[in-house]
Amino acid sequence: MTLLQIAESEHIKEYFLQYGVLGMLAFLLGYFAWMQYLRLVKKNDILEEKVDRLQDEMMGLIAEERDRLADLIKENTEALRELQKTIFKYMFKNSE
Secondary structure (H helix, E strand, O other): OOHHHHHHOOOHHHHHHOOOHHHHHHHHHHHHHHHHHHHHHHHHHHHHHHHHHHHHHHHHHHHHHHHHHHHHHHHHHHHHHHHHHHHHHHHHHHHO
């Protein structure tokens, strides 16, 4: 019996059982490996969802900080403009 015939058959368990203890052991190891694979896929999906959620949260924080920094830059620019005007007034007042 070839491997393809086994894979197409719905009696994989019976095929392994005809080999006795070794067949059962192979079946159990295969089942355990499949369950571990499914567990890892589920864990990976959960971690991807967590990363997506944290990324959205981070983008929100970045947007808030960008807006806050834009306001600070605007305020600092106004303060520097006022300081420049004050310096020019002082320089022209003292030069006379």
